Amino acid sequence: MSLLNPRAMGEHVSYGELDWRNEFLGARVRVALWLRDEVGEGGTFRKQEIRAVITGTEQVDRRMRDLRPAGWVIRTYRDKPSLQPDQLYLEKIGQPVWEREHRAAGLRQISAKTRRAVYERDGHMCRRCGITAGEEYTEGAQSRARLTLGHVTPYKHGGGVEAADLITECARCNETVQHLTGVQMSPEQVWDRMAALSGPNMKLLMSWIAVDRRHLGKAEEVWALYRQLPAEARDRLAGDLEDLLKR
Structure with a gap:
């Protein structure tokens, strides 16, 4: 099955009973089928389009987000600046x-x-x-971080959904770990950087390694x-802090 964008090819692909129009299928499955058939990898779409076609169900946006843990990568304007605020990229x-098995x-x-x-x-x-x-x-440049949760041990190897099983990751690191994509340093390259640290910085790094956590200064926290915070709130606090420093 081709994963090219059917819209770009001027085609509509039908898969019999496995059709996003079939209201007997679950909303998550219908959303996945619509994305597969009507958008395709490399295609853009808008949430309003899904809401318009996947009717008779609530929380369609959430059903789309539920595809991400199943390996679907859907970008927003926050991590792909070329998109409009209401656009998404499959x-x-x-x-x-x-x-059925998936x-x-x-x-x-x-x-x-x-x-x-x-x-x-x-x-x-x-x-x-x-x-x-x-x-x-x-x-x-123009690529900004979005935080998500990753698993210390993957689901398929017995990982769970308790706090001890989870770790905060940015979307880029999360996908690198899951799919082995992107640039990843070798242990030798990391060691070269470790060895180049000054003595105090080596000791600081070792203290972080010992507890598997970076000790943050108050300003970093x-x-x-x-x-x-939302941009408007950040702007307000930045102004308040600037005023405080002038006193």
């Missing part, structure tokens, strides 16, 4: 959740309480690269919390 079609793929839900606890435990920053929400990556 980068990768994941597991075929329309097939219907439950990625459906073990993480509770909102657990999600908050993990983010707070990890200082609201990626435990792998240290970036906070909304920060630009040092390489690749507040910075990570600040990055979680």
Whole structure:
């Protein structure tokens, strides 16, 4: 089956009973089929389009988000700046959740309480690269970080959905770990950087390694919390802090 964008090819692909128009199928399956048939990998779409065609069900947006743990990569304007705020980009079609053996793929839900606890435990920053929400990556201008949760041990190897099973990651690190994509340093390259550190920095790094956590300064802790706020609130607080410093 081709994963090219059917809309770009001027075609509509039909798969008999496995059709997104079939209201007897679950909403998550219908959303997946619509994305497969009407968008395709590399295609863009809008949430309004899904809401218009997947009728008779509530929380269609959530059903679309539920595809991500099954390996579907759907980008927003936050991590792909070329998109409009209401556009989404289907980068990768994941597991075929329309097939019976894959219907439950990625459906073990993480509770909102657990999600908050993990983010707070990890200082609201990626435990792998240290970036906070909304920060630009040092390489690749205009690419900003979005925080998500990853698994210490993958589902398929027995990982669970409790706080101890989860780790805060940015979307880029999460996908690198899951799909082995992107640039990843070798142990030798990391060692070269370790060995080049000054004595005090080596000791600092060793203290982090010993507890598997970076000790944050007070300013860094507040910075990570600040990055979680909406842009309007950040602007207001920046002005308040500037006024405070002038006193």
